Amino acid sequence: MQGKKAVYLVATNEPIEEQLKKFGASIGLAIGDEKIVKYGVTSWGMLFDAAGRYSGKEKLIIAIDEFPYLSRLYLPISSVLQASWDQYISKANVMLILGGSSIGMMKNEVLSYSAPLYGRSSLVFNLKPLNFIDTMKLFPKSTPLHSGKSHML
Numbered sequence: 001m002q003g004k005k006a007v008y009l010v011a012t013n014e015p016i017e018e019q020l021k022k023f024g025a026s027i028g029l030a031i032g033d034e035k036i037v038k039y040g041v042t043s044w045g046m047l048f049d050a051a052g053r054y055s056g057k058e059k060l061i062i063a064i065d066e067f068p069y070l071s072r073l074y075l076p077i078s079s080v081l082q083a084s085w086d087q088y089i090s091k092a093n094v095m096l097i098l099g100g101s102s103i104g105m106m107k108n109e110v111l112s113y114s115a116p117l118y119g120r121s122s123l124v125f126n127l128k129p130l131n132f133i134d135t136m137k138l139f140p141k142s143t144p145l146h147s148g149k150s151h152m153l
Contacts, residue, residue, distance in 0.1 A: 005030060006061040007051075011069035019070070020044060027051050030060055045080045052088025063097040 001008060007026045011019060021040055024047050028036030031054045041047045054060050064070065070077050089096060136142070 001061050001063060004061050005056065005058045006063065008063045009065065011064060011066040011073075013069060013073070016070070016073040019073075020047065023047060027062070030054075030062075031056070043080075044074065044077055045084060048081055048084030049088055051094060052084050052090075052092045054092050054094055056093060059093050059095055061095045061097065063099065065099045067098045068100045 007023070007030045009019070009023045009026065020043075024036055024041040027041075027047055027050060028034070028038075031050065033050060036050055041050065051060070051062055085096070130138075
């Protein structure tokens with residue numbers, strides 16, 4: 001997302017109202033909506049609808065990481081997102097990325113036939129854990145710590 005018009009939310013276990021407030025302000029800034037920035041949004045539907053009305057020429061990337069946290073804290077989030085997707089977001093110049101480390105929850109909330117968001121994904125990644133060699137490739141100037149002693153973690 002670096003260098004792109006993007007909004008990134010890492011969902012947490014903090015109260016859903018706090019997350020809505022923070023994410024609403026970020027969306028308001030990204031789409032240039034002064035009212036949202038100043039007054040916020042009162043619901044997730046309002047937030048997603050506003051994002052879906054984005055009409056800028058540059059694609060807006062909206063990434064929600066740890067989506068399962070939002071699902072646990074606010075059960076209707078998938079169906080609210082589905083309604084906004086069908087009405088606005090899918091027609092806007094917006095890329096929506098949902099991520100989560102709980103594979104089972106992501107399948108239940110996003111990918112399963114009975115999930116509200118089923119059939120709306122255009123690309124699904126199932127990332128596997130990185131092994132030691134591949135991880136070291138990400139840090140070419142680093143060397144592993146080794147003292148010659150065994151350590152328990």
